[in-house]
Amino acid sequence: NRKVTTHRFMEMKAKGEKISMLTSYDYTMAGIVDRAGVDGILVGDSASNVMAGNSTTLPITVDQMIYHAKSVVRAVKRALVVCDMPFGSYQAGVADGVKNAIRIMKESGCDALKLEGGVEIIETIKHILDAGIPVMGHLGLTPQSINKFGTYAVRAKEDAEAEKLISDAKALAEVGCFGIVLEKVPAVLAKKVSEAVNVPTIGIGAGNGTDGQILVVTDMLGMTQGFSPRFLRRYADLNAVMTDAIGRYVSDVKSSDFPNEAESY
Ligand code: KIV
Ligand code: NA
Numbered sequence: 001n002r003k004v005t006t007h008r009f010m011e012m013k014a015k016g017e018k019i020s021m022l023t024s025y026d027y028t029m030a031g032i033v034d035r036a037g038v039d040g041i042l043v044g045d046s047a048s049n050v051m052a053g054n055s056t057t058l059p060i061t062v063d064q065m066i067y068h069a070k071s072v073v074r075a076v077k078r079a080l081v082v083c084d085m086p087f088g089s090y091q092a093g094v095a096d097g098v099k100n101a102i103r104i105m106k107e108s109g110c111d112a113l114k115l116e117g118g119v120e121i122i123e124t125i126k127h128i129l130d131a132g133i134p135v136m137g138h139l140g141l142t143p144q145s146i147n148k149f150g151t152y153a154v155r156a157k158e159d160a161e162a163e164k165l166i167s168d169a170k171a172l173a174e175v176g177c178f179g180i181v182l183e184k185v186p187a188v189l190a191k192k193v194s195e196a197v198n199v200p201t202i203g204i205g206a207g208n209g210t211d212g213q214i215l216v217v218t219d220m221l222g223m224t225q226g227f228s229p230r231f232l233r234r235y236a237d238l239n240a241v242m243t244d245a246i247g248r249y250v251s252d253v254k255s256s257d258f259p260n261e262a263e264s265y
Pocket of ligand 1: 204
């Protein structure tokens with residue numbers, strides 16, 4: 001039950017052991033996720049959507065990501081904790097990106113950072129790595145660029161984009177990233193990328209040929225509603241469980257059944 005490290009991620013790839021990851025954004029959930037045995041927890045900027053109710057990941061700030069990451073770090077004993085660098089925290093230049101990276105590491109206590117993009121941000125990634133901070137890449141559907149793409153549809157279906165994705169993945173591996181998230185790309189391409197690099201690929205909507213998988217925890221537990229991409233397997237219907245529990249509480253209060261004598265002082 002030793003703490004999972006970025007080295008362990010690399011070792012798991014070398015040994016062909018699949019890597020399991022989920023997101024978390026708060027102390028209570030992260031404790032459950034960690035004790036259930038995932039290898040890695042991503043404090044995703046999907047917090048912007050599932051915690052704050054925004055329609056994109058763009059509005060979430062460095063301060064808000066630090067708050068979420070700190071809460072997760074306090075709960076986690078075993079899993080590797082990776083924190084997303086939010087939109088705007090590394091796109092304005094190398095020095096700015098390194099400064100924000102150091103700040104997130106220092107103030108949150110997380111183990112590693114994730115940035116969206118390939119060769120466009122390779123210099124920034126290199127300098128963050130040079131500061132001693134492990135970095136995970138993220139290619140394919142990169143939600144921080146939603147306003148450029150205009151859609152959350154599958155990426156890299158065309159040859160040109162697939163070729164760019166492969167060379168981006170090679171560049172990320174070469175510069176020293178310890179892993180690469182592949183989001184919503186064809187399974188055949190994700191498998192090809194996974195075979196082309198010596199660092200683990202973590203897929204979401206990228207088929208079964210990646211070295212690991214990640215899902216948004218509130219999605220896979222069935223807490224979120226109205227989001228049903230084909231890659232999402234729901235392992236529970238917590239929305240129904242929670243709605244039922246809260247409904248029974250409300251009726252117990254209304255009927256004066258709650259609290260009873262044993263529940264009173
Ligand atoms: O923010 C997030 O949840 C992510 C995963 C979907 C990879 O980046
Ligand atoms: Na993200």
